[in-house]
Amino acid sequence: MKKFTDTVVYKIGFVLIAGYMLYTTISPLIDSPVKAFKCYFNDKTTSVFFASGDSGLTYLDTLKEAGINHFMFLSHESDKANFHSKYLEFNPNSPGLNSVFKKLDEHGFDYSIIFQFFYSPTIPDSLKQADQYGDDRSTDWQSLACPNDTNFINNRLLLLEEVLSIFKPEIIHIDFLRFQYFWEEQGITAPGDTSRVFCYCERCQKSFANYSGRKLKNYIDMHDYAFGIGRKIYLEWRSKTISRVLSLIRDSRDRISPKTQISVNIVPYLPSNKNIMTFATGQDITEISKYADILSPMLYSEILNTDLQYFEKYMKGLAKTSKVDIIPSIEIYIYTVPEMIFLQKEFGGTYSLFHLGEFLESDSGVRRTILGFN
Ligand SMILES: [Zn+2]
Secondary structure: OOOOOOOHHHHHHHHHHHHHHHOOOOOOOOOOOOEEEEEOOOOHHHHHHHOOOOHHHHHHHHHHHOOOOEEEEEOEEOOEEOOOOOOOEEOOOOOOHHHHHHHHHHOOOEEEEEEEOOEOOOOOHHHEOEEOOOOEOOOOOOOEEOOOOHHHHHHHHHHHHHHHHHHOOOEEEEEOOOOOOOHHHHOOOOOOOOOOOEOOOHHHHHHHHHHHOOOOOOHHHHHHHHOOOOHHHHHHHHHHHHHHHHHHHHHHHHHHOOOOEEEEEEOOOOHHHHHHHHHHHOOOHHHHHHHOOEEEEEOOOOOOOOOHHHHHHHHHHHHHHOOOEEOOEEEOOOOHHHHHHHHHHHHOOOEEEEOHHHHHHOOHHHHHHHHOOO
16 A cells, blocks of 8 residues: 555554553543544445455454454444434445444454544535535535535434444544535644635524524625624624534433433544634534533544644643544554554543554554554
Protein backbone atom coordinates (compact mmCIF):
# COMPACT_ATOMS: atom_id res chain seq x y z
CA MET A 1 0.00 0.00 0.00
CA LYS A 2 1.36 3.37 -0.99
CA LYS A 3 0.37 4.98 2.30
CA PHE A 4 2.92 3.04 4.24
CA THR A 5 6.56 3.86 4.16
CA ASP A 6 9.33 1.34 4.39
CA THR A 7 11.88 3.52 6.07
CA VAL A 8 13.82 2.17 8.99
CA VAL A 9 12.62 5.03 11.19
CA TYR A 10 8.99 4.01 10.86
CA LYS A 11 9.82 0.36 11.29
CA ILE A 12 11.46 1.15 14.62
CA GLY A 13 8.34 3.09 15.60
CA PHE A 14 6.11 0.23 14.51
CA VAL A 15 8.05 -2.24 16.63
CA LEU A 16 7.81 0.06 19.63
CA ILE A 17 4.06 0.29 19.40
CA ALA A 18 3.64 -3.46 19.54
CA GLY A 19 5.19 -3.35 23.00
CA TYR A 20 3.05 -0.40 24.05
CA MET A 21 -0.13 -2.01 22.88
CA LEU A 22 0.44 -5.18 24.82
CA TYR A 23 1.00 -3.11 27.93
CA THR A 24 -2.38 -2.06 29.26
CA THR A 25 -2.69 0.80 31.70
CA ILE A 26 -5.72 2.39 33.31
CA SER A 27 -6.71 5.53 31.47
CA PRO A 28 -7.10 8.68 33.54
CA LEU A 29 -10.18 9.48 31.43
CA ILE A 30 -11.99 6.22 30.74
CA ASP A 31 -12.12 3.29 33.19
CA SER A 32 -10.55 0.84 30.81
CA PRO A 33 -8.93 1.94 27.57
CA VAL A 34 -11.05 1.40 24.47
CA LYS A 35 -8.78 0.10 21.69
CA ALA A 36 -11.18 -0.18 18.84
CA PHE A 37 -11.55 -0.72 15.15
CA LYS A 38 -14.40 1.07 13.36
CA CYS A 39 -16.25 -1.24 10.99
CA TYR A 40 -18.19 -0.43 7.86
CA PHE A 41 -19.86 -3.27 6.01
CA ASN A 42 -19.77 -1.36 2.73
CA ASP A 43 -16.22 -2.60 2.41
CA LYS A 44 -16.23 -6.22 1.36
CA THR A 45 -13.32 -7.37 3.45
CA THR A 46 -15.06 -6.34 6.66
CA SER A 47 -18.25 -8.17 5.67
CA VAL A 48 -16.35 -11.33 4.77
CA PHE A 49 -14.29 -11.08 7.92
CA PHE A 50 -17.40 -11.14 10.07
CA ALA A 51 -19.51 -13.42 7.88
CA SER A 52 -20.56 -16.74 9.30
CA GLY A 53 -18.00 -19.54 9.16
CA ASP A 54 -15.25 -17.51 7.53
CA SER A 55 -11.75 -18.65 8.38
CA GLY A 56 -10.73 -15.00 8.70
CA LEU A 57 -12.27 -15.06 12.15
CA THR A 58 -9.10 -16.67 13.45
CA TYR A 59 -7.71 -13.14 13.15
CA LEU A 60 -9.95 -12.07 16.00
CA ASP A 61 -7.80 -13.83 18.56
CA THR A 62 -4.68 -12.41 17.00
CA LEU A 63 -6.17 -8.90 17.04
CA LYS A 64 -6.95 -9.46 20.69
CA GLU A 65 -3.40 -10.51 21.47
CA ALA A 66 -2.23 -7.35 19.73
CA GLY A 67 -4.32 -5.21 22.10
CA ILE A 68 -7.59 -4.57 20.22
CA ASN A 69 -10.50 -5.04 22.64
CA HIS A 70 -13.46 -3.33 20.98
CA PHE A 71 -15.28 -3.04 17.64
CA MET A 72 -17.60 -0.27 16.54
CA PHE A 73 -20.27 -0.96 13.93
CA LEU A 74 -22.65 1.18 11.95
CA SER A 75 -26.31 0.58 12.76
CA HIS A 76 -27.25 1.64 9.24
CA GLU A 77 -25.54 2.78 6.09
CA SER A 78 -27.45 5.31 4.04
CA ASP A 79 -30.99 3.88 3.99
CA LYS A 80 -30.03 0.26 4.73
CA ALA A 81 -29.93 -1.16 8.25
CA ASN A 82 -27.33 -3.67 9.43
CA PHE A 83 -30.03 -5.36 11.52
CA HIS A 84 -33.67 -6.25 10.96
CA SER A 85 -35.35 -2.90 11.44
CA LYS A 86 -38.98 -1.80 11.38
CA TYR A 87 -37.97 1.36 9.55
CA LEU A 88 -35.24 0.53 7.02
CA GLU A 89 -34.49 -2.31 4.64
CA PHE A 90 -31.79 -4.78 5.59
CA ASN A 91 -28.33 -4.07 4.15
CA PRO A 92 -27.49 -7.00 1.83
CA ASN A 93 -23.74 -6.41 2.40
CA SER A 94 -24.07 -6.89 6.13
CA PRO A 95 -23.83 -10.24 7.92
CA GLY A 96 -26.22 -8.73 10.51
CA LEU A 97 -25.22 -7.18 13.81
CA ASN A 98 -26.78 -9.97 15.89
CA SER A 99 -24.53 -12.66 14.46
CA VAL A 100 -21.49 -10.37 14.54
CA PHE A 101 -22.06 -9.46 18.19
CA LYS A 102 -22.50 -13.13 19.06
CA LYS A 103 -19.09 -13.89 17.56
CA LEU A 104 -17.50 -10.99 19.37
CA ASP A 105 -18.98 -12.24 22.65
CA GLU A 106 -17.47 -15.67 21.98
CA HIS A 107 -14.08 -14.09 21.39
CA GLY A 108 -14.32 -11.79 24.43
CA PHE A 109 -14.56 -8.42 22.67
CA ASP A 110 -16.58 -5.35 23.58
CA TYR A 111 -18.57 -3.61 20.88
CA SER A 112 -20.57 -0.49 20.33
CA ILE A 113 -22.72 1.14 17.68
CA ILE A 114 -22.08 4.10 15.38
CA PHE A 115 -25.25 5.97 14.47
CA GLN A 116 -25.09 8.42 11.57
CA PHE A 117 -27.64 11.09 12.38
CA PHE A 118 -27.99 13.65 9.58
CA TYR A 119 -26.00 11.80 6.92
CA SER A 120 -28.49 10.46 4.42
CA PRO A 121 -27.54 10.54 0.71
CA THR A 122 -30.85 9.09 -0.45
CA ILE A 123 -33.15 11.81 0.92
CA PRO A 124 -34.97 14.09 -1.52
CA ASP A 125 -33.30 17.37 -2.50
CA SER A 126 -35.87 19.34 -0.52
CA LEU A 127 -34.50 17.84 2.71
CA LYS A 128 -30.85 18.45 1.91
CA GLN A 129 -28.96 21.43 3.30
CA ALA A 130 -28.66 24.58 1.18
CA ASP A 131 -25.52 26.73 1.22
CA GLN A 132 -25.48 30.48 1.86
CA TYR A 133 -25.99 31.15 -1.86
CA GLY A 134 -29.33 29.42 -1.58
CA ASP A 135 -28.32 26.48 -3.68
CA ASP A 136 -26.39 23.24 -3.87
CA ARG A 137 -28.63 20.70 -2.05
CA SER A 138 -25.49 18.81 -2.43
CA THR A 139 -24.64 16.17 -4.95
CA ASP A 140 -21.43 15.54 -3.05
CA TRP A 141 -20.95 12.32 -1.04
CA GLN A 142 -21.50 14.27 2.13
CA SER A 143 -25.21 14.73 1.93
CA LEU A 144 -26.75 15.77 5.23
CA ALA A 145 -30.39 16.44 6.04
CA CYS A 146 -31.38 19.89 7.28
CA PRO A 147 -30.98 20.02 11.09
CA ASN A 148 -34.24 21.94 11.36
CA ASP A 149 -36.45 19.40 9.64
CA THR A 150 -38.69 18.09 12.41
CA ASN A 151 -39.94 15.05 10.48
CA PHE A 152 -36.45 13.88 9.63
CA ILE A 153 -35.29 14.33 13.23
CA ASN A 154 -38.30 12.46 14.64
CA ASN A 155 -37.81 9.56 12.22
CA ARG A 156 -34.14 9.35 13.10
CA LEU A 157 -35.00 9.32 16.80
CA LEU A 158 -37.36 6.40 16.22
CA LEU A 159 -34.56 4.49 14.49
CA LEU A 160 -32.17 5.39 17.30
CA GLU A 161 -34.65 4.18 19.91
CA GLU A 162 -35.05 0.93 17.99
CA VAL A 163 -31.26 0.42 17.99
CA LEU A 164 -31.02 1.25 21.70
CA SER A 165 -33.86 -1.05 22.63
CA ILE A 166 -32.60 -4.05 20.61
CA PHE A 167 -28.88 -3.84 21.40
CA LYS A 168 -28.53 -1.76 24.59
CA PRO A 169 -24.97 -0.96 23.51
CA GLU A 170 -22.26 0.11 25.93
CA ILE A 171 -21.68 3.20 23.77
CA ILE A 172 -23.68 4.82 20.99
CA HIS A 173 -21.44 6.95 18.76
CA ILE A 174 -23.42 9.75 17.15
CA ASP A 175 -21.83 10.67 13.83
CA PHE A 176 -22.75 13.53 11.45
CA LEU A 177 -24.45 15.53 14.18
CA ARG A 178 -23.74 18.92 12.63
CA PHE A 179 -24.37 21.33 9.84
CA GLN A 180 -22.86 20.18 6.58
CA TYR A 181 -19.33 21.44 6.04
CA PHE A 182 -16.62 20.07 3.77
CA TRP A 183 -13.90 20.10 6.40
CA GLU A 184 -12.16 17.14 4.75
CA GLU A 185 -11.45 19.33 1.72
CA GLN A 186 -11.25 22.73 3.38
CA GLY A 187 -8.95 21.63 6.16
CA ILE A 188 -8.97 22.60 9.81
CA THR A 189 -5.38 23.48 10.60
CA ALA A 190 -5.68 26.88 8.89
CA PRO A 191 -7.69 29.55 10.77
CA GLY A 192 -10.72 28.34 8.84
CA ASP A 193 -12.27 28.78 5.44
CA THR A 194 -15.95 29.43 5.93
CA SER A 195 -16.56 30.69 2.41
CA ARG A 196 -19.19 28.04 2.04
CA VAL A 197 -21.42 27.01 4.92
CA PHE A 198 -24.84 25.37 5.30
CA CYS A 199 -27.88 25.50 5.89
CA TYR A 200 -29.84 28.47 4.53
CA CYS A 201 -32.99 26.65 3.49
CA GLU A 202 -36.46 28.07 4.24
CA ARG A 203 -36.75 26.01 7.44
CA CYS A 204 -33.45 27.40 8.72
CA GLN A 205 -34.35 30.95 7.69
CA LYS A 206 -37.54 30.65 9.72
CA SER A 207 -35.83 29.10 12.71
CA PHE A 208 -33.06 31.74 12.70
CA ALA A 209 -35.59 34.56 12.27
CA ASN A 210 -37.49 33.28 15.32
CA TYR A 211 -34.33 32.89 17.36
CA SER A 212 -32.85 36.28 16.50
CA GLY A 213 -36.12 38.20 16.36
CA ARG A 214 -35.03 39.65 13.04
CA LYS A 215 -37.14 39.71 9.91
CA LEU A 216 -35.49 37.76 7.11
CA LYS A 217 -36.92 37.92 3.62
CA ASN A 218 -34.67 35.28 2.09
CA TYR A 219 -31.33 33.49 2.27
CA ILE A 220 -29.53 36.68 1.12
CA ASP A 221 -30.82 38.52 4.21
CA MET A 222 -29.78 35.57 6.37
CA HIS A 223 -26.33 35.46 4.80
CA ASP A 224 -25.73 39.22 5.18
CA TYR A 225 -26.80 39.22 8.81
CA ALA A 226 -24.99 35.99 9.74
CA PHE A 227 -21.74 37.04 8.07
CA GLY A 228 -22.04 40.61 9.41
CA ILE A 229 -23.41 42.22 12.56
CA GLY A 230 -25.53 39.20 13.49
CA ARG A 231 -22.57 36.84 13.77
CA LYS A 232 -22.73 36.43 17.54
CA ILE A 233 -26.40 35.46 17.65
CA TYR A 234 -25.94 33.34 14.54
CA LEU A 235 -23.22 31.29 16.30
CA GLU A 236 -25.50 30.87 19.28
CA TRP A 237 -28.36 29.69 17.06
CA ARG A 238 -26.13 27.19 15.25
CA SER A 239 -24.83 25.82 18.51
CA LYS A 240 -28.34 25.51 19.98
CA THR A 241 -29.70 23.87 16.83
CA ILE A 242 -27.20 21.03 17.17
CA SER A 243 -27.27 20.70 20.95
CA ARG A 244 -31.07 20.66 20.95
CA VAL A 245 -31.00 17.53 18.77
CA LEU A 246 -28.37 16.04 21.06
CA SER A 247 -30.60 16.73 24.06
CA LEU A 248 -33.40 14.77 22.31
CA ILE A 249 -30.95 11.91 21.69
CA ARG A 250 -30.09 11.99 25.37
CA ASP A 251 -33.77 11.88 26.35
CA SER A 252 -34.18 8.77 24.18
CA ARG A 253 -31.13 7.20 25.75
CA ASP A 254 -32.35 7.98 29.29
CA ARG A 255 -35.71 6.40 28.52
CA ILE A 256 -34.63 3.32 26.56
CA SER A 257 -31.11 2.37 27.64
CA PRO A 258 -29.85 4.55 30.51
CA LYS A 259 -26.55 2.69 30.87
CA THR A 260 -25.51 3.41 27.28
CA GLN A 261 -22.93 6.18 27.00
CA ILE A 262 -23.35 8.81 24.29
CA SER A 263 -20.31 9.65 22.22
CA VAL A 264 -20.34 12.44 19.63
CA ASN A 265 -18.00 12.66 16.65
CA ILE A 266 -16.59 16.16 16.43
CA VAL A 267 -14.70 18.08 13.76
CA PRO A 268 -11.24 18.67 15.28
CA TYR A 269 -10.77 22.42 15.24
CA LEU A 270 -8.46 23.49 18.04
CA PRO A 271 -10.54 24.62 21.03
CA SER A 272 -9.00 28.09 20.51
CA ASN A 273 -10.82 28.17 17.13
CA LYS A 274 -14.15 27.57 18.85
CA ASN A 275 -16.10 30.25 16.97
CA ILE A 276 -14.87 29.11 13.57
CA MET A 277 -15.83 25.54 14.39
CA THR A 278 -19.31 26.62 15.46
CA PHE A 279 -19.65 28.83 12.38
CA ALA A 280 -18.71 25.92 10.12
CA THR A 281 -20.42 22.99 11.82
CA GLY A 282 -22.68 24.22 14.64
CA GLN A 283 -20.62 22.09 17.01
CA ASP A 284 -19.74 23.88 20.22
CA ILE A 285 -17.69 21.79 22.66
CA THR A 286 -19.21 23.43 25.74
CA GLU A 287 -22.79 22.86 24.60
CA ILE A 288 -22.14 19.32 23.33
CA SER A 289 -20.38 18.40 26.57
CA LYS A 290 -23.59 19.16 28.49
CA TYR A 291 -25.30 16.19 26.84
CA ALA A 292 -22.52 13.84 25.66
CA ASP A 293 -20.59 11.38 27.84
CA ILE A 294 -17.73 11.05 25.35
CA LEU A 295 -16.25 13.26 22.63
CA SER A 296 -14.69 11.56 19.64
CA PRO A 297 -12.60 13.99 17.60
CA MET A 298 -11.93 12.87 14.04
CA LEU A 299 -8.16 13.28 14.10
CA TYR A 300 -7.43 11.76 10.70
CA SER A 301 -3.74 12.08 9.85
CA GLU A 302 -4.27 12.51 6.16
CA ILE A 303 -6.60 15.48 6.72
CA LEU A 304 -4.38 16.95 9.43
CA ASN A 305 -1.54 16.73 6.91
CA THR A 306 0.25 14.25 9.17
CA ASP A 307 0.78 17.03 11.67
CA LEU A 308 1.66 15.22 14.89
CA GLN A 309 2.14 18.52 16.73
CA TYR A 310 -1.41 19.56 15.89
CA PHE A 311 -2.65 16.17 17.08
CA GLU A 312 -0.91 16.52 20.44
CA LYS A 313 -1.91 20.15 20.91
CA TYR A 314 -5.49 19.32 20.03
CA MET A 315 -5.78 16.41 22.48
CA LYS A 316 -4.29 18.39 25.35
CA GLY A 317 -6.49 21.41 24.54
CA LEU A 318 -9.64 19.32 24.37
CA ALA A 319 -8.91 17.57 27.68
CA LYS A 320 -8.58 21.01 29.31
CA THR A 321 -11.69 22.46 27.65
CA SER A 322 -14.07 19.58 28.29
CA LYS A 323 -14.22 17.23 31.23
CA VAL A 324 -16.03 14.42 29.41
CA ASP A 325 -14.11 11.33 28.22
CA ILE A 326 -12.35 11.36 24.86
CA ILE A 327 -12.01 8.58 22.30
CA PRO A 328 -9.85 9.98 19.50
CA SER A 329 -10.59 8.52 16.11
CA ILE A 330 -7.40 7.95 14.13
CA GLU A 331 -6.45 6.50 10.76
CA ILE A 332 -3.95 3.82 9.97
CA TYR A 333 -1.25 5.88 8.36
CA ILE A 334 2.46 6.43 8.72
CA TYR A 335 1.78 8.65 11.72
CA THR A 336 -0.47 6.14 13.45
CA VAL A 337 2.30 4.71 15.55
CA PRO A 338 3.65 8.00 16.98
CA GLU A 339 0.04 9.06 17.62
CA MET A 340 -0.71 5.83 19.47
CA ILE A 341 2.48 6.13 21.52
CA PHE A 342 1.46 9.67 22.51
CA LEU A 343 -2.06 8.50 23.40
CA GLN A 344 -0.67 5.64 25.46
CA LYS A 345 1.65 7.95 27.41
CA GLU A 346 -0.73 10.85 27.97
CA PHE A 347 -4.25 9.45 27.68
CA GLY A 348 -4.12 5.80 28.74
CA GLY A 349 -4.15 4.43 25.19
CA THR A 350 -7.80 4.88 24.23
CA TYR A 351 -8.51 5.20 20.50
CA SER A 352 -10.63 4.00 17.61
CA LEU A 353 -8.93 3.07 14.34
CA PHE A 354 -9.92 3.32 10.68
CA HIS A 355 -10.14 1.08 8.53
CA LEU A 356 -10.42 -2.57 9.30
CA GLY A 357 -10.89 -3.65 5.68
CA GLU A 358 -7.78 -1.83 4.48
CA PHE A 359 -5.85 -3.18 7.41
CA LEU A 360 -6.87 -6.79 6.70
CA GLU A 361 -6.09 -6.39 3.00
CA SER A 362 -2.60 -5.06 3.66
CA ASP A 363 0.27 -7.50 3.61
CA SER A 364 1.39 -9.24 6.75
CA GLY A 365 4.45 -6.98 7.04
CA VAL A 366 2.22 -3.94 7.39
CA ARG A 367 -0.09 -5.66 9.85
CA ARG A 368 2.86 -6.75 11.93
CA THR A 369 4.28 -3.26 12.03
CA ILE A 370 0.98 -1.60 12.95
CA LEU A 371 -0.28 -3.98 15.61
CA GLY A 372 2.62 -6.31 16.04
CA PHE A 373 1.35 -9.54 14.49
CA ASN A 374 1.31 -11.49 11.21
ZN1 LIG B 1 -32.03 23.97 6.66
